[in-house]
Amino acid sequence: MNDTPGWASPGSAPSDGEQPDATGARPAEQPSDQSVGDQPQPPTQWSKEQPPSGQWSAPHTQIPGQAPPPPPGAGWGGSPAGPGHGAPGGGWGGPGRGPGGWGGAWGPPPAAKPGVIPLRPLGVGEILDGAVSTMRTHWRAVLGISLGVSVLTEIVTILFQKFVLDDQATTDTLRDPTSTASEVGRAMGEVMLSSGVVFLVTLLGTIIATALLTTVTSRAVLGRPVTVAEAWRDARPQLLRLSGLTLLLPLMALAILAVGTAPGILVAVSGSTAAGVALAVIGGLGALVVDIWILMRFSLASPALMLEKQSIRTSMSRSAKLIRGSWWRVVGIQVLAQIIASIVGSLVVIPFAVIAAVLSGDGFGNLMGSAGASPGWTFLIVTGIGSVIGRTLTFPISAGVTVLLYIDQRIRREALDLDLARAAGVQGYGADSTATPGS
Structure with a gap:
């Protein structure tokens, strides 16, 4: 038998009635007149209570370096006709045995999943699956929030596009090559x-x-x-800080970005246009790299602010602490989520834009942004419907992934x-657990 923790070798305890003396030596073996019949008498170091016949083999001398033979009998994890000793799928000590057998695979218990x-x-x-499952399981609240916000945002956007941005005088000024600098400005x-x-409305x-x-999402976990009313009641006190x-981040x-491009702009204004442009491009690229690093470093500040009820400064500090050492992993997941959201949104918006271009009187003029094309109500309404559906589907993905990333890092x-x-009321979970080491 292997001398591993959790296993007790037969004969490791003294036999009944044979106790060592004060010096630790055993008394001499006394002869016995008991008739044993055809069965040999067990050695004196074995207990009188042995397993039933067929569930244990007689002790034998093991050659050093040789694997122990499989114990016969179904009571020790398998029969001779079944999986062999250490064979995959079962057997004494073999991996893959189910719970209740001696050869059961050991490891941490499965994690609780209340949500x-x-x-x-x-x-x-x-x-990613958690974000989609949140939208599928709690679709009333998720789609209600996303749809309501998307509809209100799109209505304001359409009205501005039609009554403010669709200014013919402004359009003519920008297209007229004879316009003065003040008019263009x-x-x-x-x-x-x-x-x-x-x-700002968006x-x-x-x-x-x-x-x-x-x-x-935090409740779904x-x-x-x-409900939407409960979510609003919980989130309302933090809306000003979240705004x-x-x-602050953009x-x-x-x-x-301004600091990075300022030297190049100053050089270009002073007279060295080529050198200034080159310096501005280099500075802008360097500033862009810094921007990406900072924005990703503080990308978990929003859920930290909402769920921990923290201030803006504290939530940014919490985000930086949680992402430290996992920057690339967080960036990769965030970028992947944005790519998926963009693909989903494009699959919805592009067909509606094509339909709007077909239904509008100018054909594809509005879609391609050709000169003289002014978007009409048909074009704006149909494209607005596509934008509403796209945002309704992409809002939960982006927000859900960010919240679950925050929970995962914590x-x-x-x-x-x-x-x-x-908090979920899981009985006995984590009673003997220790903190999961960071990664």
Whole structure:
């Protein structure tokens, strides 16, 4: 027998009635007149209570270096006709035995899964599947939030495109080659102002959808349903801070980009145009790399702010701490989620854009942005429907992946799975567990 922990070798304890003396030596063996018949008498170091016949073989001398023979009988994990000693699929000590056998595969018990994800460190597929499962399991709340925010955002966008951006005087000024610099500057300012308003409206809708979907996803991890009203009640106190955080990150990126391109612009203005342009391009590329690094470093600040009820500064610090050492993994998952969301959105938006171009009077003029083409109501409404459907499907993917990444990083670094299991009411989960080491 292998002398491994958890196994007790037969004969390791003294026989009944034979206790060692004070010096540790055993008394001399006394002769016995008991008739044993045809069966040999067991050695004195073996207990009188032996297993029944056919479940244990007589002890024998094992040659050093030779594997022990398989114990016969069905009571020890297999019969001679079944899987052999150590054979795959069963046998004494063989892997793959089910629970209850001596050869059962050992390892940690399966993680509890009260909701859309198992409470353990997650893989990429499990994070993506968790986001989709949240949308499928809690579709009323998820699609209600995404659809409501998308409809309101698209209505405002269409109205601005039709009544503000569709300014014929501004369009004529920009297309007229004889326009003065002041006229072109004024027209560009109007276009940028209108586009900025549309961007802010879209950003506000994204903030609201992110806040509400963060609450829904966090409840889905615990297997608890949530209504839109409950999600709004939970997320409303943090909306102002989330708006500040969402505006702060792109402003930081623009500031870094401006700092990177400023030397080249100054050189170009001073007279060395070629050198200035080259320096601005190099500085811009360097600033872009820094922007990507910073934005990914703080990409988990939004769920940290919503779920931990933290301030903007503290949530950014929490995100940086959670991502430290896992930057590439977080970036890869975030980029993959955005690619999937973009593909899903394109599959919905492009067919509606083609239909809108066909139904509108100008054909494909609006779709291709040809000169003189002014989008009509038909084009704007049909493309708006496509945008609403696309956002309704992509909002839950983006928000869900971000929240599940945050939960996954906390499970890896802070053993959040134990708190989640207790919050979900899992009985006895994590009683003897230790914190999962970070990665």
